[in-house]
Amino acid sequence: MVSRRKAVSADDLQDFIEGRLSKERRIEVEAYLQSHPTEARRVEALREQAGRLRRLGSEMLVEPVPSQFLDILKRLKN
Amino acid sequence: MESGDDKTVPPVALSPELHAALIAELPHLRRFAYFLMRGSERADDVAQEALVRAVKHIGGLRPDSNLRAWLFTIARNVARNEARRQRRSPVAPHTDLADIHPAQAQTQEAAIEMRELQDAVLRLAPAFRQTLFLCAIEGLSYEDAAQVLGVPIGTIRSRLARARRALEREMAGAHHTAGGKEQGK
Numbered sequence: 001m002v003s004r005r006k007a008v009s010a011d012d013l014q015d016f017i018e019g020r021l022s023k024e025r026r027i028e029v030e031a032y033l034q035s036h037p038t039e040a041r042r043v044e045a046l047r048e049q050a051g052r053l054r055r056l057g058s059e060m061l062v063e064p065v066p067s068q069f070l071d072i073l074k075r076l077k078n
Numbered sequence: 079m080e081s082g083d084d085k086t087v088p089p090v091a092l093s094p095e096l097h098a099a100l101i102a103e104l105p106h107l108r109r110f111a112y113f114l115m116r117g118s119e120r121a122d123d124v125a126q127e128a129l130v131r132a133v134k135h136i137g138g139l140r141p142d143s144n145l146r147a148w149l150f151t152i153a154r155n156v157a158r159n160e161a162r163r164q165r166r167s168p169v170a171p172h173t174d175l176a177d178i179h180p181a182q183a184q185t186q187e188a189a190i191e192m193r194e195l196q197d198a199v200l201r202l203a204p205a206f207r208q209t210l211f212l213c214a215i216e217g218l219s220y221e222d223a224a225q226v227l228g229v230p231i232g233t234i235r236s237r238l239a240r241a242r243r244a245l246e247r248e249m250a251g252a253h254h255t256a257g258g259k260e261q262g263k
Contacts (some may be wrong), residue, residue, distance in 0.1 A: 001236065014239060046242055049195075049249075053214040056196055060109040066122065069104050072129050076092045 008032040013039070017046045092136065097140075099145055104129070106216065107149050114157040116200045124160055128153035145220040151217045154208070154226060161204075198248040206241040213238050 005028050015021045016029045033040035104125075107238070111125035131152050139148055197205060199215075205227075212223040213234065224231045 009233065014235060017242070019236075045246065049242060049245060050214060052192060052195055053199075053245075054217070055208070055217050056192065056199065057109050057112065060112060061105040063108075064103065065101075065104045065108065068122075068126055069108075069129060070101070072126065072133060073092065073097055075102055076097075076133055 013043055017043060017050055019050065092133070096136070100129075100132075103146055103149055106146060107153060109155055109209065110150055110216065112158065113200070113207060113215070114153065114204075114206075115160070118159060120164075124153065124156050128156045131156065144222055144225075146216075147218065150212070150216075150218075150226045167183050194249060195245070198245050201248070202241055202244060206237050206244065209234055209237040210241040210245075214242075 008029055010026065012029055016026060021029060033043060056063070084150055107128060108122065108125045111121045111128065115121040115124055128149065135152075139145070199210060202210065208227060209223060212218045212226060213220065218226070220231045220234050224234050227234070
């Protein structure tokens with residue numbers, strides 16, 4: 001089948017997993033995956049993993065920062 | 079980066095904006111150090127040393143630079159020096175320091191899975207662990223990650239793909255084996 005669109009590449013699939021595609025390109029990749037079920041399953045598993053990874057260590061971002069760090073900056077505050 | 083002499087170079091005063099920007103970066107810096115040092119109790123020391131160096135060299139920061147990427151580059155250098163020192167007197171990495179916040183996982187099973195995933199990430203070899211952290215956890219662009227790690231973007235992409243596949247195998251294996259095992263590169 002001849003497609004007007006650019007072929008979906010390995011980089012596209014990686015960007016899709018990472019959530020880094022433009023909305024337009026994401027729709028094209030989703031269409032591609034609909035006709036490639038094996039790849040779609042693999043990609044979906046990695047997307048789930050990507051979602052969990054994004055949450056990893058998020059508790060550290062809301063922990064209070066030890067005072068020693070603030071002291072380092074305080075000394076030089078203008 | 080040039081190293082200054084503390085005795086002769088007067089400390090640069092931080093503008094309120096830069097001071098605030100650096101404060102906002104501290105949790106990210108600490109978290110990166112944690113992943114760099116595999117949860118070792120030295121992680122905060124590495125983060126503090128990186129901050130001291132950053133403040134010392136703040137004059138060299140270009141206005142258009144990504145502050146986080148710049149801080150992370152410094153932290154990586156500090157961690158690398160620390161790792162060299164640790165090889166002479168090894169300190170066992172701690173992987174049970176951080177508790178998974180209950181709010182993150184809706185069920186006990188999910189909490190356990192996040193715990194296993196974190197352990198698996200910490201077991202990855204440094205190049206893969208750092209690439210995965212920067213891109214998949216911290217969400218840096220490939221360009222910024224490439225800059226922090228000093229490698230081409232193509233290397234970032236291939237490491238990322240391999241790291242994800244390694245994690246997949248680890249997580250699949252975790253359901254069949256009793257304990258974790260060290261994975262190769």
